[in-house]
Amino acid sequence: MSSAPDELLIFKLLGPIEVIGAQEQVQVPPGRQQTILGALLLEANRVVSMDQLIDLVWEHTPPSTARAQIQICVSALRREFSRVGVDALIETRQPGYLLRVAGDRIDTFLFERRVADSDAAVRQGRLEEAATTLRSALALWRGPALGGAAATLHNKALRLDEKRLSVLENCIDIELLLGRHHALIGELQSMVTEHPLRERPRGQLMLALYRSGRQSEALDVYRAGRDLFIEHLGLEPSDQLRKLETAILTDDEVLRLDQEKTVPVTVQNVVSPHQLPATIADFIGRQDVVARMLSVLSGDHMSMPVVNISGKAGIGKSALAVHVAHRVATERYPDGQLYCDLRGTQAQSATPAEVLGRFLSALGAVGSTLPDGVDERADMYRSMLANRRVLVVLDDAGSESQVHQLLPGSPTCGVIVTSRARLTGLAGSHLVDVDFMDSDDALELLGRIIGTQRLQSEPVAAAALVDVVGGLPLALRIIGARLAARTHWSLASMVGRLADERHRLDELVHGDMVVRASLSLTYDGLEPDTCRVMRLMSLLEAESLPVWTASALTDDERNRGFDLLERLVDAQLLDVVGSDVTGLPRYRFHDLIRLFAKEQLAGHEEPDAQLASVERVAGGWLAMAEQAHQRLYGGDFTVLHGTGRRWQPHGPYVDQVLQDPLGWLESERPNICAAVLQAADAGLDELAWDLAITLVTLFETRSYLDDWQQTHERALDATRRAGNKRGTAALLCSLGSLHHSQRRMEAARTALEPALELFTELDDSHGLALVRRNLGLLEYNEGRPELATRIFEQSLTGFKRVGDVVGQAYVVSQLAQLSLDRGEHELAVEQLRGALGMCREISSPRVEAQVLYRLGGAMLVQGRYEQAQQLITSVLGMVQRSGDTVGESYALHSLGLIHGRMRMFAEAGRLLRRAIRLCEENLDRVGAARIRLDLAQLVSQRGETFHAIAIVEQAMMTFQELRLALWESKALAVLEKIAADNPLPATVTSNGGAR
Template identity: 85%
Template sequence: MNPTPDDELIFKLLGMIEIIGTHEQVPVPPRRQRTVLCALLLEANRVVSMEQLIDVVWEHTPPSTARAQIQICVSALRREFARGGVDAQIETRQPGYLLRVAADKIDVFLFERRVAAADLAVRQGRLEEAATILRSALALWRGPALSAAGPALQSKALRLDEKRLSALENCIEAELSLGHHHALIGELQSAVTENPLRERLRGQLMLALYRCGRQPEALDVYRAGRELFIERLGLEPSDQLRKLETAILIEDEALRLDQDEPVPVVVQNVVSPHQLPATISDFIGRQDVVARAENVLSGDHMTMHVVNISGKAGIGKSALAVHVAHRVAAETYPDGQLYCDLRGTHAEPATPTEVLGRFLAALGVVGSTLPDSVDERADMYRSMLANRRVLVVLDDAGSESQVHQLLPGSPSCGVIVTSRTRLTGLAGSHLVDVDCMDSGDSRELLARIIGRQRLENEPAAVEALVDVVGGLPLALRIIGARLAARPHWTLASMVGRLADERHRLDELTHGDMVVRASLSLTYDGLEHDARQMMRLMSLLEADSLPVWTASALTDGRGRSFDLVERLVDAQLLDVVGSDITGLPRYRFHDLIRLFAKEQVAEHETPAAQLESVERVAGGWLAMAEQAHRRLYGGDFTLLHGRGKRWQPHARYLDVVLQDPLGWLESEHPNLCAAVVQAADAGLDELCWDLAMTLVTLFETRSCFDDWQHTHERALEAVREAGNKRGTAALLCSLGSLHHSQRRMDASRAALEPALDLFTELDDTQGLALTRRNLGLLEYNEGRPEVALPIFEQSLVEFGRVGDVVGQAHVMSQLAQLSIDRGEHELAIAQLSDALGMCREISSPRVEAQVLHRLGGAMLVQGRYEQAQQLITSVLAMVQRAGDTVGESYALHSLGLIHGRMRMFSEAGRLLRRAIRLCEENLDRVGAARIQLDLAQLVSRRGDTFHAIAIVEQAMMTFQALRLTFWESKALAVMEKITADNWLSAAGTSNGGAG
């Protein structure tokens, strides 16, 4: 070997970080840039993803600007390289960056190359050369590795420091074998002082002292070490060190140097093992994953390439690993392939000692020459693979510790590791996550197993089969194998067998392929608390689970977040995004959830299950309640029950509820599911309370189907429990829903029994809410004189219970009655009172509604400019809040105002926008009412034919919904347009005659 001169180095990481340019020594960049630089250098000539760089710089709490800050760091490094004449380039490569530089220009890689060369020299018996090379490798060190590189790189720095110590020990071992014991004592004494728990160094010092005739000092070194081991570790020294002490005591002849050179390790033959299992013939899909793995394993061999294939049970990791291994073996790794199933998910996983023994035997090491200790076996293994191109496949690894000693040291070797956990502790490894198959690949796999014709005969059944197992390859293979073995079965019959969730896992078994058994291996490998967390999380019916639900399941006991992340690491739970706080959200694969629910039935009592579900439902209610309060300024216009609340952390609530309506919308599926699950569990108070609280969302977003579904399911639960107040509350809310959809008969059928129940219960707030809704019903059916006393009584009742928002809302309705009677000043006074109430308790949503009605009063008075300013401000308010229903009302009013101001083009644009928004909100009646105003505007512009067509369209809506009041209004508009057209035509005719 011709070592690269140290003065030709460009990047020095083995000590204080230094960068050497052709012009001058480049200043060490600031901390963040320095961390990015080190991360790129340690993976030199390989792509480092943006996500990896973000993790290195900020670990678990990156800011929202993290990507931009990394880009700034890279740009600054490029400028420094150019300024200092640094012979290296940072290239942008998806999904991150690649630092291109000759590997021998980085001291870390030069060190590792010299160590590998020394190992080869030892193996070939060239001890003098090995010692010289190791001394040159150690001379590269100027202090602890990656000094001042930041805490995120400490684990990498510690591994480098460990390699330095191992190199030092190997160097001293060679020099002791050469008889240099006199010269080594001072260095060994310093090394033992710095590393007092390092047994190999202590043993080397003992041997050197003994060979120098200083037997008592050698024994003192042992006794001092023994006392230290017992004091710090509570352990005796190893057998090897105790045997050395005994040998020194009895002056064993084996300790003396009787020959000039030791006999090197003997191997029977240098063989090329070929241990890969056969690849499966029907391997399909995964093209992107295969390509990524191949690119890593076939890249420039400046460092050893490690691919960590990770995925859940049954996802096809082993098949993928073997497939990739066969594709790269012949060309890239001609010196052989080693394979071992590490059984990491089994009760008795393979030990590194056992695996190294198998690998060394495959490489030609015979009986007595095979070392006993795992460290010696690892040393021999790495030495034998030095400068050889061998691919090592380690299947089903349980942890990093099971793998570390099985990694070759040579950059010419490659490694594929499969694991159900992400082995992020493997330095320099490339993580390849394997997900479920998409529908196309799933169908193709089934076609190859059972024949394409059977799939083409039953396309609907094929889709159902793929969907029911969620694209899990193991499950698909089992289904295919069962169908192939039974050609008389239809695919639809298989769908039927899998339809019952309770027996689905029973059906997914064929020969040695068993989904339940595969999942059990991972589940059984978890600690007790993680298994319990998995069971409890499977109870929840949810679209995706935020972190706080895990804490609620265990009532805040223990380390819920860590347990959930343990399930993610074990590929039993998927991360499917994050919430507004940046915390992750989780979801089960359907089959894994079924497995977990089976474990629930076996290990959790019904009482414990109910308590867990109750706490989570109580958490959803507590958060929805807080969201309503922030929108309305308090618990106004809302009835609450006696269900138990579970409060998430206050700081978490403050963050997620900064936009309360936005949070309600983001958690919409989960909140609806919580109502249904609470009802199914018999938690009647929780389910009706949560359903009522969600009306804030349902109204604003026109979620009429969810409004009806949650309320009807909750109504079944409260009626079954004999809960009169819950029944009355839900009927009142359903009456409001039916009114919103202009189903007036259904609205009355719900509101009148609600009124009777609240009267029986003497519930003043319930009576106020119900009467308000009845008043609206009477008004919109064209009976304002009936609505007036109902509104007035409701106003009094809201006042009795201190519901300020309820009072403001009813006062606004009374103002509308005043406007209809032409009592404009009274209406404005009433609206001013309502506005004051809203502002007193900060209720922005109702304030916007009152302001909108005030703008309408000004419009009627002919105060167009004031009305325009007011409604424009209302439009901004509702748009900020994301209130699309309020936005449609504001646009409608602005269209009318612009029409009165003879700004016809803008008026038409606004009215059409309002109609589109109503249609998006499924508000057919709202759209039809605006169409009547649009028709009159179009008529005024002379397009009578188009105007009549618009009225007819609105008329069809009113007739379909049996809204006779509005149907009569549409007829009046039609008659007016026709009359105006006749007069216009007559005027033109007369003018012509004159």
């Protein structure tokens, strides 16, 4: 016998809750701590979620501080365990806590272990040992289970108490078979008095009295029971009890111990069913999931192990369930396996009463003994499975309510449930999410169906087939079956058939395997508003979508989007792929499910309604991007806006996500760029150009030059088609800035000059100020400072006219640079201090950093190195905190120059190389080349002439490739200076060769 001695117990639940430490007993205060401890012990070595604990402590009215109070209680328990030396740990495990303790240290586990040992002894005919073991199990009880615990644990306590009664009745059955009827009479009389409506102990008392020669008393016990049943229940005693009365009246020999027969009322003839479907011969992959399920179903448990497999239609849930069931059936569940397809996704799902009828029949109950009511059937089912080792597989469950009454009550049984929903309401169940196959497993599955030689002959096409269905096993099996049936088809031809998204679901059909039909079963079971949000979500092409987009799609002012999306998640039609800074989930479709949703969209939503949904979502992105820009620049400065309709997401949500406006723009960049393209394609030109322009805040800060160009060119197509002159001018102006930043001067002029003409025609002062600012930069960088000065002054006048303070500060800082170039250092400093004051007046930290950078440059030119270092160091901190990588490269470059002037060559070189790397990461080739010229001069000062020349020539290649003549001439000047400062033995050519 494997049972542990009672003195090893630490936790006692079979009576008042007790905790015994190495030094003394722990006093767990009644109330919250006792409830939490009881819940953790009942699920020992398994995670209990925070939500479950909150429900147990406060039921349906938790306070706002509920989570904090639970944490305080857990901390108190941990401290007390540590103080008195309790050999157990309470670990924090998402989504709650896990109490880790050896099973034989808890009396509930020890009770179950001894009951299981007794069952094994009965099967082997060792009745004396079985009875002794059960009595030792029953001796663990000190009163009602969980005595003194909160009312919310009452149902769990009742289940334990019911288990005790059932085990006691089993024990008496065995002892009656051993002839101990005289000794049992007193105990049975007490049981009947305490549980007068319970038939089994009444029958046992009748039998004990009869065998003790007290036939009349046995019949009196029956008659008293019959009167009680009629009075309280309106029912006659059961057939079994009536048959026992008849047997006593007729002195039936079947009741005598010298007959090798069982007693009909107390021992049931339970058969061993084996209902599992055949396992799949080509089951592939899922090793981690299979191992986890085997561990749960094969381990020792204080409560019944339940595995809930959830996943999408066609993901392979049933195949996994049957595969694992076969793996554990023979060794762990030798008393049988029950299986039923619950048809939870179909219109006519199996009812609990229907399934219980099937299971009871399979277990040996004859038709005449089957109760009519579902509760009575559930009671009989649990009784027949008590202490037996049976595995129950419930396939395609629709909800918790369909499953609850089908769960055995014995921890010796195990349960596997498959469902498209996550049945989190099944207390204590182990949730197993089944995901799509990875490419290696998917290819292996396809190879097993069509043959590895055929697979290996077209490896590229095989990989494309796996990719096009996203690793969905049902789709892979359909493809494999179609190819296996048509050996003359190439894999490439199948790829071609699946290439057209409009007909892809039509191709994924073979016999009774149909992807569309599988998805329809789930979709058709949804409520109409959930179906609609699923259809509309398919409109949006994005990597992941935040909650508010669902409300925008449906124009829902009640913010019910989260609830609707979570219903889709529960139905496995939508995936959660992370969360945003608010903690709210982000969602994404699997490609095949999106195609299905698009099919439904075409059939249910009018084109005008679809366009309105797209417009609201684009308007939502614009409203938030607009606010992000305002927070970065201190207002609506240096940006033009159009008349596109905004849609405002929930205010508190916006405030939370825009606490870091640049970070939010970064995180949503793929979505907002996609919104620009979709708005442009849909003819929403005002939204398209406005959103594209607003995104430049992010594009120029993080050097997303490809996004900048793509969004602007697509929006430009839309504005030109619509004859939208202002939008066209704004986009051309911004494209000019992009081309200028890439040192594509000719392209910049080609964009800026038409923009100037359009803004002049429209008499748009703000637009004119912006385009002149960009033209001034162009003239400056092409070596025409006088013209640049005049254009900057015109731009400054325009910014003043429209009240664009940041625009003014930027242009003043450019004029200051021109003053520096002319040697007018004091004037430049004065101008920069004026620009700095403008930025601080309206709190525009980004432009403030740019002005401080120029002020640091002015200090450097004046030889005020320490002040320059202080200013640029502060700039570096500002840009690093905001994530401005372009600004960081400028600051590092400037700091490198300052350290070089201070003859701190090693540090200067390190800073310049960091700046080059950052420019290259930002795809700023010109910036990297410019810094190389300074690095080369630094290296030359250290006497490394050949290295310095190589650095200059690397920069020269960039200038020549991009046709930047001005910078090419500067590079040549640096080469000449290096050669002059460090004469070489031979003349060195511009390409580094000696002659």
